[in-house]
Amino acid sequence: MPVRYHNRRPVENCPYEFEASLPALAAWADFLVIACAGGAATRHLVSRQVIDALGPGGFLVNVSRGSVVDETALLEALRARRIAGAALDVFEDEPNVPPELFALDEVVLLPHVASATHETRQAMADSVLANLRSFFDSGRLLTPVA
Numbered sequence: 461m462p463v464r465y466h467n468r469r470p471v472e473n474c475p476y477e478f479e480a481s482l483p484a485l486a487a488w489a490d491f492l493v494i495a496c497a498g499g500a501a502t503r504h505l506v507s508r509q510v511i512d513a514l515g516p517g518g519f520l521v522n523v524s525r526g527s528v529v530d531e532t533a534l535l536e537a538l539r540a541r542r543i544a545g546a547a548l549d550v551f552e553d554e555p556n557v558p559p560e561l562f563a564l565d566e567v568v569l570l571p572h573v574a575s576a577t578h579e580t581r582q583a584m585a586d587s588v589l590a591n592l593r594s595f596f597d598s599g600r601l602l603t604p605v606a
Contacts, residue, residue, distance in 0.1 A: 463476045464477045464485055464488060464489070465485070466478070466480070466484075482510050483513040484513070486510045486511070486513035486515075486518065487514070489514065489518060490517060490518055491518070492520050492521065493521040493523065494521065494522045494528055494529065495523050495524050498524065498526075499525075502527070503527045504527070504529070505528050505529075506520065506522070506534075508536075508537075511533050511534055514543050516541060516544060517544055518544055519543065519544050520543060520546040520547075521547045521548075522547070523550065523574040523575075525550055526550040526551040526552040526553070527552055531551065531552040531558060534546060535558060538564055538566060538567065539560075544566060545568075546567050547568040548561070548567065549572055549574040554572065557569065587602075
């Protein structure tokens with residue numbers, strides 16, 4: 461399966477093709493998978509323009525943060541069948557999920573568990589232990605959060 465990605469800038473030595481704009485990536489993609497940080501800089505990054513660029517054959521998958529997708533625009537596009545469907549692990553106003561989403565057959569909803577694999581949970585545990593060791597040995601964390 462061909463894979464492309466969008467970022468603020470190309471990632472050095474990335475084996476996948478860089479797409480300079482998110483709407484262009486959405487127009488190219490059959491499945492647009494969103495995996496980015498939340499916050500003010502990415503609020504509604506997946507806008508009406510991006511959703512419409514995905515087109516009637518496209519699927520949106522959001523495993524990042526609910527605020528990244530304009531949920532109102534997504535609902536409108538799903539109702540009008542301007543996109544084929546969506547898989548959502550996160551929601552704009554968690555834990556509240558718009559009731560309209562439950563009524564749509566072309567939507568898969570999950571309760572914020574996309575990272576719940578054995579491998580991911582083991583990596584999380586390993587990271588916690590490594591940070592604790594580092595803190596007690598040197599007073600510094602390996603992965604500090606600002």
